Amino acid sequence: MEKRENWGSKIGFIMAAAGSAVGLGNIWKFPFTAGQNGGGAFVLVYLIFVALIGFSVMLTEFAVGRRRQLAAVGAFKSVDKRWTFAGVLGVLSGFLIMGFYPVVGGWALAYVFKVAGGLLNNPGAIGDSFGAFITNPSAPLMWMVLYLILNVVIVVKGISSGIEKAGKVLMPLLFGILIVIAIKGLTLPGAMAGMEFLFKPDFSKLNGSVVLAALGQAFFSLSLGMGCMITYGSYLSKSENLVQNAAIVTAMDTAVALLAGIAMFPAMFAFGMEPAAGPGLVFVVVPTLFAEMGAMGSVFALMFFVALTVAALTSSVSLLEVVVAFLIDEKQFSRKKAVFSSSTVMVLLCILASLSLGGVGPKLFGTGAFDIFDLLTDKIFLAIGGMLLCIFAGWRLKKEDLYDEVTNKGTVEFGLFGAWYGLIKFVIPITIAVVAFNGIRQGFESGSGPIMILGICIIGFFAAISKKL
Ligand code: PHE
Numbered sequence: 399m400e401k402r403e404n405w406g407s408k409i410g411f412i413m414a415a416a417g418s419a420v421g422l423g424n425i426w427k428f429p430f431t432a433g434q435n436g437g438g439a440f441v442l443v444y445l446i447f448v449a450l451i452g453f454s455v456m457l458t459e460f461a462v463g464r465r466r467q468l469a470a471v472g473a474f475k476s477v478d479k480r481w482t483f484a485g486v487l488g489v490l491s492g493f494l495i496m497g498f499y500p501v502v503g504g505w506a507l508a509y510v511f512k513v514a515g516g517l518l519n520n521p522g523a524i525g526d527s528f529g530a531f532i533t534n535p536s537a538p539l540m541w542m543v544l545y546l547i548l549n550v551v552i553v554v555k556g557i558s559s560g561i562e563k564a565g566k567v568l569m570p571l572l573f574g575i576l577i578v579i580a581i582k583g584l585t586l587p588g589a590m591a592g593m594e595f596l597f598k599p600d601f602s603k604l605n606g607s608v609v610l611a612a613l614g615q616a617f618f619s620l621s622l623g624m625g626c627m628i629t630y631g632s633y634l635s636k637s638e639n640l641v642q643n644a645a646i647v648t649a650m651d652t653a654v655a656l657l658a659g660i661a662m663f664p665a666m667f668a669f670g671m672e673p674a675a676g677p678g679l680v681f682v683v684v685p686t687l688f689a690e691m692g693a694m695g696s697v698f699a700l701m702f703f704v705a706l707t708v709a710a711l712t713s714s715v716s717l718l719e720v721v722v723a724f725l726i727d728e729k730q731f732s733r734k735k736a737v738f739s740s741s742t743v744m745v746l747l748c749i750l751a752s753l754s755l756g757g758v759g760p761k762l763f764g765t766g767a768f769d770i771f772d773l774l775t776d777k778i779f780l781a782i783g784g785m786l787l788c789i790f791a792g793w794r795l796k797k798e799d800l801y802d803e804v805t806n807k808g809t810v811e812f813g814l815f816g817a818w819y820g821l822i823k824f825v826i827p828i829t830i831a832v833v834a835f836n837g838i839r840q841g842f843e844s845g846s847g848p849i850m851i852l853g854i855c856i857i858g859f860f861a862a863i864s865k866k867l
Contacts (some may be wrong), residue, residue: 499717
């Protein structure tokens with residue numbers, strides 16, 4: 399077998415994996431999902447899931463990828479064809495996430511230009527302007543296509559190393575601006591109510607839907623459950639410490655999410671905005687906050703949206719790459735053909751998703767395309783994908799092989815190996831099954847139940863035809 403290409407350096411790998419993890423999930427999705435799910439209790443459950451399930455699943459993805467030396471589908475298929483579907487499910491998740499992610503990426507890109515064009519001059523109109531923008535049938539489509547073209551160019555040219563270099567500079571910048579926003583927000587009168595909302599758990603707010611939302615957020619934010627980190631792990635050199643890498647990426651991702659929360663909520667409470675404001679949160683709060691700071695504020699806002707766009711790009715490139723790698727490895731497409739055919743489908747999905755926000759286009763069980771793609775992936779496919787991976791690693795692979803892989807043949811100390819193995823073999827699969835079951839049951843009260851059941855049926859269908867995939 400040809401020797402597999404390796405990452406140039408340790409820091410190169412961490413930046414790529416963190417680049418995939420840190421994205422719209424942290425800065426756009428985490429704050430508004432926390433807001434919609436009641437705040438503190440959601441955040442606490444999210445943190446517990448990240449530490450116990452997220453970290454363990456990431457380590458499993460790295461270990462399986464490096465052990466098999468293959469991308470997502472191949473890693474499963476080469477062991478047992480009955481498991482091919484678990485990899486294919488990841489590819490489907492990649493498609494569906496790319497059916498709405500570029501829509502939001504396009505908003506971020508658009509806001510770079512809107513801020514430059516003087517959006518902050520009229521702070522009172524920022525909220526309405528966002529609402530009008532995303533429900534407009536044509537403008538967001540143009541930005542989405544532009545954003546997707548950036549992805550296509552990067553992936554076709556195989557120059558993701560270029561974008562990672564940009565990430566190396568812009569990620570710390572993003573972190574820095576979030577700190578500026580947080581400090582500014584915290585000094586506003588009434589800001590402490592926001593911190594309380596975010597960090598003081600009100601357990602009466604917990605129910606099956608909130609817990610499933612926290613689980614889904616953990617998977618989405620860490621780029622888990624769809625083969626992305628398996629693929630990245632397959633390029634990792636045999637001498638790298640997997641445990642340490644998984645811990646660093648998990649910690650960085652979580653730090654950015656929490657910081658984004660601290661940047662948003664105090665300001666929102668100070669401005670008297672609704673915490674459950676929904677997907678517009680960052681796009682309204684950040685410009686409104688910076689509008690108070692005069693010309694400097696515009697510069698900060700501009701840097702923020704540039705950095706957000708790049709953070710989104712380093713994530714969506716990894717999503718597109720999972721789909722493209724599948725078409726190249728398993729379906730013998732050329733790279734060009736793989737990128738163009740998959741992105742054509744993605745554009746169509748994104749058009750449906752974008753239009754659905756203005757109430758246009760087909761609905762399923764009363765739900766528009768944007769929410770369908772989000773529900774299927776965030777609530778069902780990623781978590782169940784992670785569950786399948788844990789069952790596969792725990793029950794289908796040999797314990798000694800996993801031990802060798804995770805400890806680099808016993809040369810790296812990992813005192814918690816036994817605990818991790820018990821988690822992936824028993825605790826995580828059972829926990830995910832229980833959380834999914836309760837979340838789906840509760841979903842029947844809010845209308846999302848039928849879509850989630852549809853998701854389970856899709857997984858069952860793929861499992862049944864696994865050997866033919
Ligand atoms: N983790 C990315 C984000 O937070 C999204 C993502 C999900 C990327 C799954 C790859 C795989 O924005």
